[in-house]
Amino acid sequence: MSKRRLKKLFSKIVGEDNCWIEEEILASYSYDSYPEEPVLPDIVVRPTHTEQIGEIISLCNKMEIPLTVRGAGTNLSGGTVPLKGGCVLVTTALNRIIEINKDDMFARVEPGVVTQKLANAVEKIGLLYPPDPASMKVSTIGGNVAENSGGLRALKYGVTDRYVMEVKFYDVDGNLVKGGGIPVKLVTGFNLKGLMISSEGLLGVISEVMLRLIPPPQARKTLLIFFDDVIDASSVVSEIILNRILPATLEIMDNFTIKTVEKFHKIGLPNKDALLLIEVDGHPAALEDEYEKIEKICKKYGGEVHIAKSQTERDKLWQARRDALSSLAMLKPTLILEDATVPRSKVPDMMRIIQDVAKKYNLLIGTFGHAGDGNLHPTILTDKRDKEEMERVYQAIDEIFYRTLELGGTLSGEHGIGIAKKKYLEKEIGTGTLKFYQKLKRGLDPKGILNPGKVI
Amino acid sequence: MSRKLKKIVDRLKELESLTLQCMKCGVCQSVCPLYQKDFFEPSVARGKISLIEALYYGRMENAPGVLKYLDYCILCGRCKRFCPSSVNIDEIFVRAKGIVREIEGLPLYQKVLLKSLIGKSNFVTTFQPIVSAGFKLVSKPSKADEEIREVEFPIKKNVVSIKSRSFNTIYGGFHKAKNEKLRVIFYPGCAISYMYIDWGKAVVDVLNHFGVSVYVPKKNKCCGIPAATMGDVELYKKMVKINHDWFETINDAEYIITACPTCEYGLFDLGKRIAGIDSNKKHMDIMIFLKKILNIEFSKKLNKRATLHIPCHYEHEFDSDLIDELGAFNSDFQPLENQSCCGFGGTFSLKFPNDSKEVGNPKMKEVKDKDFEILYSPCPGCVMQLTDLAMHDGIDVKVEHPIVEVYRLLKEDGI
Numbered sequence: 001m002s003k004r005r006l007k008k009l010f011s012k013i014v015g016e017d018n019c020w021i022e023e024e025i026l027a028s029y030s031y032d033s034y035p036e037e038p039v040l041p042d043i044v045v046r047p048t049h050t051e052q053i054g055e056i057i058s059l060c061n062k063m064e065i066p067l068t069v070r071g072a073g074t075n076l077s078g079g080t081v082p083l084k085g086g087c088v089l090v091t092t093a094l095n096r097i098i099e100i101n102k103d104d105m106f107a108r109v110e111p112g113v114v115t116q117k118l119a120n121a122v123e124k125i126g127l128l129y130p131p132d133p134a135s136m137k138v139s140t141i142g143g144n145v146a147e148n149s150g151g152l153r154a155l156k157y158g159v160t161d162r163y164v165m166e167v168k169f170y171d172v173d174g175n176l177v178k179g180g181g182i183p184v185k186l187v188t189g190f191n192l193k194g195l196m197i198s199s200e201g202l203l204g205v206i207s208e209v210m211l212r213l214i215p216p217p218q219a220r221k222t223l224l225i226f227f228d229d230v231i232d233a234s235s236v237v238s239e240i241i242l243n244r245i246l247p248a249t250l251e252i253m254d255n256f257t258i259k260t261v262e263k264f265h266k267i268g269l270p271n272k273d274a275l276l277l278i279e280v281d282g283h284p285a286a287l288e289d290e291y292e293k294i295e296k297i298c299k300k301y302g303g304e305v306h307i308a309k310s311q312t313e314r315d316k317l318w319q320a321r322r323d324a325l326s327s328l329a330m331l332k333p334t335l336i337l338e339d340a341t342v343p344r345s346k347v348p349d350m351m352r353i354i355q356d357v358a359k360k361y362n363l364l365i366g367t368f369g370h371a372g373d374g375n376l377h378p379t380i381l382t383d384k385r386d387k388e389e390m391e392r393v394y395q396a397i398d399e400i401f402y403r404t405l406e407l408g409g410t411l412s413g414e415h416g417i418g419i420a421k422k423k424y425l426e427k428e429i430g431t432g433t434l435k436f437y438q439k440l441k442r443g444l445d446p447k448g449i450l451n452p453g454k455v456i
Numbered sequence: 457m458s459r460k461l462k463k464i465v466d467r468l469k470e471l472e473s474l475t476l477q478c479m480k481c482g483v484c485q486s487v488c489p490l491y492q493k494d495f496f497e498p499s500v501a502r503g504k505i506s507l508i509e510a511l512y513y514g515r516m517e518n519a520p521g522v523l524k525y526l527d528y529c530i531l532c533g534r535c536k537r538f539c540p541s542s543v544n545i546d547e548i549f550v551r552a553k554g555i556v557r558e559i560e561g562l563p564l565y566q567k568v569l570l571k572s573l574i575g576k577s578n579f580v581t582t583f584q585p586i587v588s589a590g591f592k593l594v595s596k597p598s599k600a601d602e603e604i605r606e607v608e609f610p611i612k613k614n615v616v617s618i619k620s621r622s623f624n625t626i627y628g629g630f631h632k633a634k635n636e637k638l639r640v641i642f643y644p645g646c647a648i649s650y651m652y653i654d655w656g657k658a659v660v661d662v663l664n665h666f667g668v669s670v671y672v673p674k675k676n677k678c679c680g681i682p683a684a685t686m687g688d689v690e691l692y693k694k695m696v697k698i699n700h701d702w703f704e705t706i707n708d709a710e711y712i713i714t715a716c717p718t719c720e721y722g723l724f725d726l727g728k729r730i731a732g733i734d735s736n737k738k739h740m741d742i743m744i745f746l747k748k749i750l751n752i753e754f755s756k757k758l759n760k761r762a763t764l765h766i767p768c769h770y771e772h773e774f775d776s777d778l779i780d781e782l783g784a785f786n787s788d789f790q791p792l793e794n795q796s797c798c799g800f801g802g803t804f805s806l807k808f809p810n811d812s813k814e815v816g817n818p819k820m821k822e823v824k825d826k827d828f829e830i831l832y833s834p835c836p837g838c839v840m841q842l843t844d845l846a847m848h849d850g851i852d853v854k855v856e857h858p859i860v861e862v863y864r865l866l867k868e869d870g871i
Contacts, residue, residue, distance in 0.1 A: 024525060028497040028499055326539075
């Protein structure tokens with residue numbers, strides 16, 4: 001179909017000002033944050049009312065136009081790249097916070113609401129929306145649900161799925177479907193909200209989300225601990241949890257990352273083998289007790305403990321962790337951020353494996369991440385123009401993934417499968433499960449128009 | 457591929473090492489004043505960088521289409537300031553625009569503007585009385601302020617009048633302080649030379665009062681920023697060089713003082729990266745010089761509700777110093793909560809007048825809601841824009857450079 005005709009069809013739904021076929025606009029919606037080869041769609045459509053989603057999806061289905069939904073495009077697995085061309089539906093104009101309910105503690109939002117804006121609005125009335133993906137300043141709730149985003153507080157507070165109460169979405173025929181609801185206990189019918197979480201745009205298009213809010217913790221305490229051996233640091237992680245302490249944040253950084261942060265930001269980090277950033281929150285009395293226990297454990301493993309006494313000091317301790325990714329990014333032109341995740345007890349093994357892989361393939365790999373939940377971010381620094389090195393990068397990624405699976409881990413803790421991890425999926429979930437995914441997909445989307453080429 | 461396009465692609469490839477640093481994380485969306493208004497990817501730095509890449513990797517061929525979005529940028533620099541990977545975004549944009557413009561050519565009115573106004577300072581000085589008179593003909597006096605006149609170019613704007621004699625004509629030369637402590641150059645830039653002459657006078661007199669002798673150039677020579685934003689990179693480089701050459705002739709000046717952060721940015725920060733010219737003299741904004749070098753104190757305090765808009769090109773490491781300084785002579789002072797851009801962007805406000813207004817409006821809403829009487833901004837561009845926005849919406853607030861207030865306070869003390 002000609003682009004002109006496409007434009008005419010979609011204009012009828014969203015108006016001429018909200019759909020584009022110009023090359024420069026198509027190229028602007030051809031990529032996300034994963035270093036994949038960009039692919040241009042044929043048309044970009046930006047609905048301004050959620051009802052238009054239904055019309056767009058049924059038009060796409062009728063005309064067999066591939067449909068890829070996109071919020072801020074911060075995806076780290078290639079999920080928003082329109083692999084087969086077709087239509088990119090941008091949700092950024094669907095950015096209304098419909099309701100924040102203090103009594104029943106929930107928020108109802110459109111899919112294009114930016115996570116940070118929701119978090120701020122919720123904070124204003126004295127509540128908390130805990131998921132805090134690193135991209136929350138720009139990421140959208142629709143994307144957070146479709147990818148089941150995590151964040152720094154996941155160890156204690158869980159990831160996005162714990163907070164989804166209800167999802168409204170359109171199926172391929174343009175019917176509005178609803179999963180979940182307000183009651184805390186709700187077992188009526190299939191768990192369709194569960195179906196939409198992590199669906200990566202393959203099963204339907206989300207038009208509204210209801211999210212659970214919680215009372216914020218009364219106090220918190222932040223510690224930064226340096227270790228002479230990264231394995232000691234990882235052992236501390238397991239031992240803290242063995243002592244029945246559940247910190248909100250338990251982050252690790254290896255020596256390579258520490259050195260790189262120091263190189264670019266000069267914040268006075270010592271040249272140690274690893275650091276842990278720990279934050280505990282809750283009732284002040286309980287905190288004191290937990291803090292003492294943590295300090296004892298850290299010292300047992302030779303850790304050098306720093307604590308924050310004020311907000312400014314807290315910011316200082318967080319600085320290293322906040323600067324980690326950007327410092328690594330400055331080292332080389334291309335950065336590949338992985339999120340292989342292992343059971344917590346296997347973190348020391350995983351740290352060792354990553355070190356071995358870096359050596360074996362002669363690559364620069366910085367590792368930091370959410371040690372508390374086993375979600376590490378081995379970050380490969382390379383240059384995509386260097387074909388020979390890229391070959392080694394791919395081999396290294398393969399090996400990291402296969403060994404993650406051997407340790408009983410998973411391909412993705414929070415970034416999703418998308419294009420990036422598609423080839424490993426069957427190995428993790430097994431043939432039977434993959435076939436079930438495929439049957440589910442065929443049943444819900446027989447023409448295969450929803451985000452084709454991803455996940456399965 | 458046409459020969460013209462091939463030329464563009466080859467030249468754009470020179471920027472590859474700069475654009476590769478962008479990991480497409482999208483953080484720029486959260487700070488870009490245009491993205492925050494449009495929620496549209498080509499508005500934001502990541503989108504524009506991707507377009508440049510799409511051109512030179514051959515994913516698209518429409519170079520003018522890319523230029524359109526490179527032009528649609530205020531060059532406020534927030535994307536660069538908050539970029540996790542420290543990508544030199546402003547440099548990428550200016551250079552890319554220069555390359556595409558060089559091959560595609562400039563629109564005629566911009567060509568005339570650049571060649572006559574910026575490239576030839578003699579031309580401006582000679583014709584200034586005529587321009588000033590002509591300006592009076594095409595504009596009409598505004599009701600609220602006799603200094604301000606209304607023009608329709610291209611939409612209705614309230615503009616401060618162009619004076620018949622420039623600041624440099626009146627003040628060019630050496631102004632020796634009585635108890636001389638040190639010597640500096642004051643670089644006024646175009647806006648102070650032709651429009652805000654009083655600010656220039658305030659700078660010179662205040663510095664003299666504190667024992668600082670001041671050199672003022674006899675002729676104003678543009679810093680070159682308008683050339684850079686329109687894509688004439690060669691002219692920009694030339695202007696940076698001309699100005700630095702002149703600075704070098706003044707051996708005994710320790711500092712170069714500016715009262716326009718955009719001039720300072722154009723001559724030094726961006727100038728260094730694009731024209732490759734550095735100065736052995738230190739450079740500093742007048743307000744920061746008063747606070748950090750002269751350590752001036754105020755015996756009097758104003759008691760009006762005052763606020764501050766920090767200009768985009770201000771040296772942000774000094775933001776808190778500026779806030780402290782204004783608080784020192786205003787008892788009822790708080791900076792604006794809204795830290796976005798005023799929307800001016802020089803040529804941006806001519807090319808996209810409505811977008812320019814839309815960016816600035818939320819700021820003025822805060823000024824109105826909080827009922828401020830004075831809005832300081834140490835930048836002629838910001839003051840021009842904020843004055844216009846205030847008059848448009850009938851908001852009764854005085855917009856001015858804080859140096860004017862400092863001068864008034866000192867005069868009350870009898871300097």
